[in-house]
Amino acid sequence: MPKTPEALRSYRWYGPDNLRAFGHRSRTAQMGFDRSDYAGKPVIGILNTWSDINPCHTHFKQRVEEVKRGVWQAGGFPIELPAISLSEPFQKPSTMMYRNFLAMEAEELLRSHPVDGAVLMGGCDKTTPALVMGATSMGLPFIFMPAGPMLRGNWRGEVLGSGSDTWKYWDALRSGRITSADWQEIEEGIARSPGHCMTMGTASTMTSAAEALGLTLPGASSIPAADSGHARMATQTGKRIVDMVWEDMLPAQLLTAAAFDNAIVTVLALGGSTNAVIHLIAMARRAGVPLTLDRFDELARHTPIIADLRPAGRFLMEDFYYAGGLRALLARIGHLLSLDCLTVNAQTLGENIADAKSFNDEVIRPLSRPLLQQDGIAVLRGNLAPDGAVIKPGAAQASLLRHTGPAIVFESRADLAARIDDPSLPVSADSVLVLRNAGPLGAPGMPEWGQLPIPRKLLAEGVSDMVRISDSRMSGTSYGACILHVAPESYIGGPLALVRDGDLIALDVPARSLNLLVDDAELARRRAEWKRPPPHHGRGYGRLFETHVTQANEGCDFDFLEGTAPTSEPDIY
Ligand code: FES
Numbered sequence: 382m383p384k385t386p387e388a389l390r391s392y393r394w395y396g397p398d399n400l401r402a403f404g405h406r407s408r409t410a411q412m413g414f415d416r417s418d419y420a421g422k423p424v425i426g427i428l429n430t431w432s433d434i435n436p437c438h439t440h441f442k443q444r445v446e447e448v449k450r451g452v453w454q455a456g457g458f459p460i461e462l463p464a465i466s467l468s469e470p471f472q473k474p475s476t477m478m479y480r481n482f483l484a485m486e487a488e489e490l491l492r493s494h495p496v497d498g499a500v501l502m503g504g505c506d507k508t509t510p511a512l513v514m515g516a517t518s519m520g521l522p523f524i525f526m527p528a529g530p531m532l533r534g535n536w537r538g539e540v541l542g543s544g545s546d547t548w549k550y551w552d553a554l555r556s557g558r559i560t561s562a563d564w565q566e567i568e569e570g571i572a573r574s575p576g577h578c579m580t581m582g583t584a585s586t587m588t589s590a591a592e593a594l595g596l597t598l599p600g601a602s603s604i605p606a607a608d609s610g611h612a613r614m615a616t617q618t619g620k621r622i623v624d625m626v627w628e629d630m631l632p633a634q635l636l637t638a639a640a641f642d643n644a645i646v647t648v649l650a651l652g653g654s655t656n657a658v659i660h661l662i663a664m665a666r667r668a669g670v671p672l673t674l675d676r677f678d679e680l681a682r683h684t685p686i687i688a689d690l691r692p693a694g695r696f697l698m699e700d701f702y703y704a705g706g707l708r709a710l711l712a713r714i715g716h717l718l719s720l721d722c723l724t725v726n727a728q729t730l731g732e733n734i735a736d737a738k739s740f741n742d743e744v745i746r747p748l749s750r751p752l753l754q755q756d757g758i759a760v761l762r763g764n765l766a767p768d769g770a771v772i773k774p775g776a777a778q779a780s781l782l783r784h785t786g787p788a789i790v791f792e793s794r795a796d797l798a799a800r801i802d803d804p805s806l807p808v809s810a811d812s813v814l815v816l817r818n819a820g821p822l823g824a825p826g827m828p829e830w831g832q833l834p835i836p837r838k839l840l841a842e843g844v845s846d847m848v849r850i851s852d853s854r855m856s857g858t859s860y861g862a863c864i865l866h867v868a869p870e871s872y873i874g875g876p877l878a879l880v881r882d883g884d885l886i887a888l889d890v891p892a893r894s895l896n897l898l899v900d901d902a903e904l905a906r907r908r909a910e911w912k913r914p915p916p917h918h919g920r921g922y923g924r925l926f927e928t929h930v931t932q933a934n935e936g937c938d939f940d941f942l943e944g945t946a947p948t949s950e951p952d953i954y
Pocket residue numbers: 437468469470504505506543577578582584
């Protein structure tokens with residue numbers, strides 16, 4: 382039964398014949414709109430994460446006009462609501478510190494304004510989960526408009542990929558294989574257009590996950606930001622949200638346990654970022670789906686990686702789009718998906734991909750020739766990670782997936798930076814590098830420090846990968862035998878806090894284990910000596926963060942934002 386105009390949420394602001402509604406109408410008139418512009422129409426809040434300092438969203442100033450065009454055409458009333466842009470390259474100490482900030486902002490922007498439905502404009506890493514988390518908690522109809530990937534990078538005719546080639550050529554510079562002049566040319570060629578990172582990093586992973594969850598129009602996440610199809614998608618997104626309001630299509634209808642399984646399988650088949658583990662757990666818990674780390678491991682055991690995309694593979698998102706994009710990939714793994722899940726266009730996922738085809742079997746591999754048969758992400762447990770840790774086996778040197786070696790411990794990022802290239806560091810290719818105090822509370826903000834650099838003297842010997850362990854995260858564009866998200870983290874006394882130089886650490890990815898080979902009595906003695914460091918912040922948002930953030934295996938949400946308790950409606954007086 383479609384909604385009536387009187388049943389619209391915004392009617393409470395605009396409809397009544399009282400003093401307060403007079404104020405809302407007269408102030409809307411002040412902005413140049415008369416009653417025919419909005420009366421009886423769905424008011425669409427467009428959460429725009431544009432800013433002058435987010436290079437991934439530079440086109441959002443234009444795209445928001447295209448979204449508005451769609452909203453007007455469909456008979457809605459668009460209002461743009463700017464939100465913090467979470468610029469991955471610039472915001473310190475880490476945008477992860479502010480993911481929950483944007484989630485709160487999204488929820489409160491929607492709650493406190495006369496909004497009937499929302500378009501969420503995001504793409505740069507944390508913006509996707511943050512906007513979805515906030516809008517899910519608010520519970521109004523919403524649709525996600527992904528920013529789209531930037532075009533391929535270029536250096537002297539060589540294709541450059543965001544992040545991956547930064548690390549690759551940084552190591553080349555450090556070991557003298559390229560010059561400073563070469564490095565500067567790469568600096569100017571690696572990011573050539575609007576749009577988010579174009580490798581299968583966190584941004585591409587999370588926008589694809591949003592599409593697999595049914596939160597975008599079909600195919601939307603793969604369209605390059607600079608393609609005219611992206612502008613058309615923005616307009617279609619604006620049109621569709623108006624109908625979603627009339628149909629009262631609520632997030633709870635879309636965000637089911639089966640939809641989250643679809644998102645996980647999609648991330649795995651894409652060779653997506655380990656960051657998705659944290660974000661999807663947080664998003665699911667907002668939707669009332671009790672997702673745990675173990676579900677990732679279970680699904681990984683029978684999901685092949687078929688997207689040959691960097692950092693795991695060879696190609697970039699622009700190639701993926703030309704190859705058919707996410708719809709083509711989903712069609713190929715359709716047997717692993719719940720195809721009856723509803724999506725924002727009122728069709729099922731299965732209907733949306735029914736006619737999808739792959740046009741390039743190198744980019745989207747057939748099931749008979751996957752990049753990796755299984756284990757896109759593996760969850761490890763053991764006495765070093767009782768609540769879990771993750772690794773991307775496909776991004777690691779195969780010989781390191783079963784490895785025992787002596788630890789070299791760095792207390793902090795600063796300690797790491799000071800000593801990693803010291804010629805006297807007693808390190809060999811067999812060493813296990815350990816970084817602690819890099820987790821949600823320890824850093825704080827759980828930055829992407831998990832791809833610890835290979836010591837310069839080992840690089841010179843040709844060593845390209847080592848086992849590295851931390852309680853931090855890793856950029857989705859990174860690679861290597863990096864064990865991440867160790868929980869509980871060292872800062873709160875997780876076992877990582879007890880490791881000492883020279884202790885043997887045993888990693889066995891096939892057995893899913895990570896253990897410190899030190900006896901229990903010695904560990905108990907070390908624990909008795911351990912003291913928790915003082916908090917980093919005495920006041921402000923940092924204090925709020927440190928008081929309420931949960932551990933990596935729980936999604937790093939704030940404890941008071943989790944769950945599905947209804948968001949209360951504001952009094953209007
Ligand atoms: Fe925005 Fe990578 S910097 S997605």
